[in-house]
Amino acid sequence: MLRYLYADQLKNFPKLRDSMFRDRTDQFHNRLGWDVSVDENGFETDEYDTENPLYVIWEMPDGTHGGSMRFLPTTGKVMVNDHFAHVMGGGAVVSPLIWECTRFCLKQGALAQVAAALMLAGGEIMQGLGIVQFVGVFDARMVRIYRMTGASPEVLGSVGEGRDQISVGLWDFTPQAKEQVMRKCGITAQQSRAWFDAAFGHAADNTNAALKAIA
Amino acid sequence: MEKDAFLETILERLESAEALEGIQTASEELRDALKIDHVAYHWVDAGGDQFGCGTYSQEWQDRYQEQQYLRIDPVIIGCYQRFHPVDWKRLDWSSKAARQFLAEAMEYGIGNQGFSVPIRGPNGQFALFTSNHTCSDEDWAEFTDKNRRSLILVAHYFNEKALELEPDRAPDANQALSPREIDAMTLLAMGYSRAQVADTLSISEHTLRVYIESARFKLGALNTTHAVARAMARGLIVV
Structure with missing residues (x-):
């Protein structure tokens, strides 16, 4: 299932949290060879994890991590502005309607469906929360995998060469892409919406229910 | 289009404001332009100090402070440390304290519908910008669908101004x-x-x-x- 969790909510899901940070080590440190910090628990974390970001996580049936990504609004501290401003032509991208998406991670051996499910979640956030665009930092070698999901980022620029190449790009989730992504991951619009609602509250009329209860 | 022009004028005046009263005036004008019951801007800094302005009655603001409703207000609880906008209907109003709080708020003229935008400022500053109205769920859904992005932007513009009026603030x-x-x-x-x-x-x-x-x-x-x-x-x- 898809979970949308802020960092301060991860404590309620220790198994999911620990396996996510270990899978991040496996992907970014071991497989992609990025220069990232891994702590004594084998967790890959960076300074942006302490900004109470929103994580979107694919939870496996056994409660462990299958894939994830991390969001922060560009009005605060974000990687694109702190480290990749030159890729964007200099200067900062700042808007509460543009969020940064980083640490797009897939557990080793995860099916393309997991990547597609995460793309679907990105679409739910745009549609449900009024976000216009995601700007992301990712490894150019992952683009092929993203493309298989039906939604792939548009690369704005890259730094480094070969193995060390890190790209900045835009993730877009058009209604057409949504159809394709849903087919890829085999998740219905209703199911996806139900997971989103489970995280952000049901649109059911809680306030009216509360008023009725006291009446 | 006419409403957009209104909003632009309000934002122009907000931007040129040199004191907190300017934020108060802008909130009143914004409420009128949006044709809703209330607009409220609420700032809480890392030390717990509060500043609020908007169109909620003085009686309600006093009551809120005196009862320390900051601790039980589901809007504050649901938005603190978050950065996504929230429709009040999606918040948790299930506790007895929350229900009583809502009923009392409505006695003080607060509407049954709300849309709140949390804002994360520098150094642990947190602010909340709320649009509030009395209407049906359908009408409210239409209002928020139409104005969501503008309200998110305006929320941040209010906060920018409030931050700018803080003494000793370094330019961003x-x-x-x-x-x-x-x-x-x-x-x-x-x-x-x-x-x-x-x-x-x-x-x-x-x-x-x-x-x-x-x-x-x-x-x-x-x-x-x-x-x-x-x-x-x-x-x-x-x-």
Whole structure:
């Protein structure tokens, strides 16, 4: 299932949290060879994890991590502005309607469906929360995998060469892409919406229910 | 369109405000322009100090402070440390304290519908910008669908102004237009269509959208036309 969790909510899901940070080590440190910090628990974390970001996580049936990504609004501290401003032509991208998406991670051996499910979640956030665009930092070698999901980022620029190449790009989730992504991951619009609602509250009329209860 | 023009005027006045009263005035004007019951801006800093303005009655604001409702208000609890906008219907009102709080708020003239935008400022500053109204769920859904993005932007503009009025505040370097944002704004000001601008700058329209969106925010504007006008008025672009 898809979970949308802020960092301060991860404590309620220790198994999911620990396996996510270990899978991040496996992907970014071991497989992609990025220069990232891994702590004594084998967790890959960076300074942006302490900004109470929103994580979107694919939870496996056994409660462990299958894939994830991390969001922060560009009005605060974000990687694109702190480290990749030159890729964007200099200067900062700042808007509460543009969020940064980083640490797009897939557990080793995860099916393309997991990547597609995460793309679907990105679409739910745009549609449900009024976000216009995601700007992301990712490894150019992952683009092929993203493309298989039906939604792939548009690369704005890259730094480094070969193995060390890190790209900045835009993730877009058009209604057409949504159809394709849903087919890829085999998740219905209703199911996806139900997971989103489970995280952000049901649109059911809680306030009216509360008023009725006291009446 | 007429409403947009109203909103632009309100934002112009908000931006030129030199005291907190300006934020109060803007909140009253905004409520009238949006034709809703209330607009409220509520700031809480890391030390727990509060500042609020808006159209809630003084009696309710006093009551809220005196009862320390900050601790049980589901809107505060649901928005603190978050950065996504929240419809009050999606909050947890199930506790007895929350229900009593809501019933009492309504006795003080607060509407049954709310849309709150949390804002994370520097150094643990947190603010909340709320639109509140009395109407059916359908009407409210229509209002929020139509105004969601504008309300998110306006929320941040209110907070920018409140921060700016804080003593000893260092200017925010991130608010300068980037070279590509200046290029995009200049070409738009010259009457180019988005497709022509993208073509001229050799970027895709998606990419262009990011620059326009970011420039719009930095300029404190609601739409592209407004942003271009502001960039010209400030001498940031020359056409």
